[in-house]
Amino acid sequence: MFDFSGFASVNLETVIAAVALIGTAVAWLVDRYVLRRKRLVYRVQVDARIGVYPHAGQTQRMVDVEVRHQGAVVPDPSIVLLRLDNAGGMDIDPHDMHEKIAFAFPDRKIVGLKVTEAHPHSLGEMLERRLSPAHFVDTSKLVLPRIAINRGDHFKFLLVLSGTGQGVGHSGYLAGGSTGGGVYHEPRPRGPGRRTLLFGALSMVLVGALVAFFLVDVLQPPKDCSSGQLRVIGSTAVEPTMRELRTAYAAECTSADITIAANGSRSGVRGLAELGAKDAVQASQQIAMSDGPAESAPELRGSPVAVVVFAVAVNRSAEVTALTTTQLRDVYNGKLTNWKQLGGRDLPIRMVSRVGPDSGSRRVFREKVLAGDQELGISSDNCARDDDAVAKYHRCEVGTTEELLTRVNEIDGAIGYAELGSARKYPQISLAAIDGVAPDTAKVADRSYRFWEVEHAYTYKTPEAKSLTAAFLDYLRSSAARPVLERGGLLPCGDLPTGFCG
Template identity: 75%
Template structure:
């Protein structure tokens, strides 16, 4: 049996009462902190662009024969001393790579060989490969024996291959350039072969240690320190669709420990949610005590609504990758949404119509935030398309449609060439053919909210009808939203918990 083939674990908790529990918990916390730091430092928050040379071989006929005359031609010209290279590139890190992260040009060199032909193949997603191919075809990214990687967004898990035909008797591939920005920077790495058994053994051991530690921690927390914010009953979360995925995660995390809580999510738009809360209270105040309305920004004035600031939602302008555009200015965005710019080639992108996909208003909090923070109060143009793909109004010069939820908006952006829209940052990262645009040179990020260099954000409020009843599920879940336990979930989905920001942000 190999070193990792079996593991036996026996834990005797019979003498736990004789141990100083504070020491046990402190030790577990210390170990957990070290593990989290290591994972964060070396795996999760590093930007890693990994390349592997899958093929590097001369093209020829062996054994050679005077009876056979073989030549390789590319686009009609003979290629002397031909060879072929297949180069795979992966974003193997825990962070998306944005164009501005490539502070120094990332390039691959082929010493003593000249690049004759190049094709991007097997890209995931396909739109990334198509965009790279267009950039390589239209710009000067090839310098004799060097291939320069175009500055483009490469999301976590994205990959592609370069298939090159070269001329010359050299061999080998080298790289240069680096990645910067974000909280940890990153680099470009050569992975000559798949990870060996030694590394897998180390990873397995580390994972085993982490799982055992988590098991002990869960035992201590669950048995010795039961949660003190559990409540039973029914509760429905309505309102903002922008934070609907986050609320589902928070609901699941809370209900996993508080099993007597029945919490449902029925997102219907920020203003629709607060309006429904008011209307329910008029008919049945008791039923209103089982509702929480989430709102992107403050609700309309109502003397009976009570709001709590939960987190700052970072919004983003998002584009289908087919546009070949990754940066916009506020002026350009206003020109797009005023109908003055109608084709991406006017912004240096492809010859594609600009297809605006918007949220149905005025109940959408994200639409209201986009109008106030980006468009300076200007209203969006009228609808000219029902399906977001084809323009139904022959008179309109612009191309614009509306959809009911954030999820639907992102799905349309992911599927439709030339599409542009706005959504919360966390959800935008989950769609492979969608890229996040910088605004006036600033990429959406929590740190850019804190230093006020990024403007497209809003405070997420949780509203109730009057003050929640003491010991009610409504009160308990609101407390949970502001707790330390909820902060990692909020942060993972791109929200910034209010306690982590100066008081001026959340009020």
């Protein structure tokens, strides 16, 4: 039994400090990881008139620096350097900008504008193209185009203005996220941005120490670890998530030797069944992950783990962030071959697909988006250049999800399909809304977003109760695995309505 007598020696100040620290850290963690706001933060880094002023006590008049634009003198010139960051926990999609976001410069007019320090670089190029001079010159307002701004993206506007006013204001509304979102003004930070991270890390360390000191004897659950060897094969869509889960499990259960060797959903399940027919003992030490239910195999046992959400990935150069299922079918059957036909840039559409019928991602895309239609033949081996000189479309195939996303990220005009959590990590990729609904785990339960599938874990027969196979399966379905699954864009079946996962 836990002894509370030790609390008598703890003074009131210590208790208050501990509670305050825990409260601060919890608030920071909730705001960063639970509320998942969509936040667009702007900072006015420079707002100054252009001129050389005399020192105090000097009588000579100010020496003005003459600024000319297109041959004409700019009266009362000033410059503004405006930085914008996606500082929230979610990507910002074009349709999140319910009201146009604008920045106003009272009593001043914009003379010229340049996009600087954009990350990624393609985001800056897109803004330069979308912000033609006709949109802002001789106005006192800069209207931000409706574009996709992924987590961690940032860019700066350098503006030359004319007029005697000062200050910058903003208008517009940004929606989205589990608790909404918004546009926020943030004063220039006193120090490097890493201070926020340092504060968060320090808070977590101190809170962890306090919790360990006071509650370790009553809250620490018994560990159900099993030793041995296990090989996880199958879906490449969930491979990054499985690697993270393996690392988390092995950190607690150090005698577990777990290997991740993704080879495609159908390949994994078929290989497990074939191995079981030859070597039942070795087969009992494997788990095959499958995007969707596998074909019937009498000796295999499958159980749903989570819903894996997929997304259509488009290279940002296309400047298309929303597609209908009809448009996607017309792209993949060769009727639409240029992004200009979809309201984007004059670029050829380059389809990057997964190889053959063994890919679960390809099967889900065909069933959920293409309504059962098959994809076209291959016109290119390297995706960027066509080997078939007479092909009217551009299409290649790759072996894994990582390869697909790498190609889409690198090639102008590329499009593909992949698991949501992995696709979010590539800076040159926009995740297209389908039929007006953005890819989001929150849109799965009500079935408004339809490009998803249930991820199953298959074993050869029912694993023995104390085996590493059984223990790792239990871990996949446990609350400890939930944060890892959610980071990977998966929804644990336990969080969904009864019967949702089958």
